[in-house]
Amino acid sequence: MTPPSIASRLLPWYQQSGRHDLPWRQSRDPYLLYLAEIMLQQTRVETVKPYFRRFLARFPSWQALADASLDEVLALWSGLGYYARARNAHAAARMVVDRFQGEFPTDLVQALELPGVGRSTAAAVLASAYGQRQAILDANARRVLFRYHGLTGSMRSPQNERLLWQLAEQETPAMAHDYNQAIQDLGALLCLSRKARCDECPLLGPCAGPCEPTQIPQPEKPVRYACFLLLRTEDGCVLLEKRPNRGIWGGLWALPWYALAGANEVPELAETLRNWAREEYGLRPQLGEWHSWQRHTFTHFHLEYRVIEADISVYGVGEGRRALFPFAPEQLAQLALPSPLRRLFS
DNA sequence: AAGCCGTGGAG
DNA sequence: TCTCCAAGGCT
Incomplete structure (x- = not known):
């Protein structure tokens, strides 16, 4: 008893209600899209925006980033957090220039060789820059898929991790670029982690409902x-x-x-x-x-x-x-x- | 595999 | 004030 595909209902909603004005949404420049993906790791869109603007103005290309000193790269990252991302981006730019002829790889396996680029980030860039059918699994997609398919247990359990990736691959249509943006917008705008706005959701009906993963009690911070x-x-x-x-x-x-x-x-x-x-x-x-x-x-x-x-x-x-x-x-x-x-x- | 790695907004 | 958590990846 598998529910209908997410994409058929999600894509029309996205055209109507998606966040089409994000600074990285209109471009197909792999460098720009890569940079956005890295900055957005574990970081809110509104936080990223000003950093993205400044960083791109100073380092508009792989070559510009590769030529820069790590010190200056970190200075423009200062305040954004998770500074390994900046160190990795610097190293990745040098790798793109030196090993990949100045182009972000078109192959998933090669993209994964770049430091700081994991499965979801690589897939996001390949889908949005090159139009490939590549499934992402970020926090938004995780939450939407978990609820839609009525999963139980912990979001991060190895079983659910495998299952979620399988569902992500399965739900991702040929128009992966739009779909990936759409599922992230749904997660960010309606399918919120705390208070899901199910009454406005285009997936209402086939969706299993706002079932919540069992929370793993987080150890107290020392x-x-x-x-x-x-x-x-x-x-x-x-x-x-x-x-x-x-x-x-x-x-x-x-x-x-x-x-x-x-x-x-x-x-x-x-x-x-x-x-x-x-x-x-x-x-x-x-x-x-x-x-x-x-x-x-x-x-x-x-x-x-x-x-x-x-x-x-x-x-x-x-x-x-x-x-x-x-x-x-x-x-x-x-x-x-x-x-x-x-x-x-x- | 589980710990490590920032920060700021929301509630 | 405090906890939760956000377009994850590395070791």
Whole structure:
């Protein structure tokens, strides 16, 4: 007892009610479509729009992106999050230029060789850029297919994962480009995760209804504590260090991060910080004002941090184990900074 | 396979 | 204030 195909009802609705004004909707440029797909991973459309505009203006082609420094790429990604996407996009552009003759692959297997391009992203680009019949399975398509076919259990269970991909392939018509956009619009506009607007849905009837996947209880996020050292030189520069490409804020510029065991004040914390600054960075800062506690939530932990101001009179690069670089206040806006630091400096 | 990787809006 | 979650992919 299989329900009728989704496409027959979905496509007319899409023509009428779809989001046809999105900046990447009209183009068939593989580079532009690729960039949109990467930025949209785990990220809302409205958040992406201004980043997409700026990024495309500065890096309008594979070649432009490949020629850029990673530092500048990250600077334009700053605030968008999941910075591995930017590092991967930079590497992918170089791979397209060097290995694929400057063209996004037309073959799914080759597209999957690009770092940061998984099955759904590759399929989305091949469908929209080249008109191929390729099925996507993003959060929207997942939710729509899950409900339409009345699935039960967890969305992410291996069984449902296989089943959802199978359904995605099965439902995707030859006009995959329009269908892929349409099912994403349906998920974003009507088939919402919390309150599905079934009364307006073109799939009402054959759809099994707004059945919900069984929620896997998410483990509580642990809280970590830290203080950030805001070091200023006598000529007003701020000292920043480049974070390693792995881990939180990979490749971005940040303040020295001293991990604390807890939120409780330690009597000798100032002395500890001075010793740490000397051993790690070769500095002898004069500590100043504490900022108030702030909370920043990452994917898998909360960070409670406070900034402490500090002045240094003598500064030389390379005196400690870890390098710090001075930046004048007017330079900071152009840097690849994580959001909390962009706020701090603004 | 499950943990890792950001951020901001919605409720 | 807090949790949830959004055009996922990598290790």
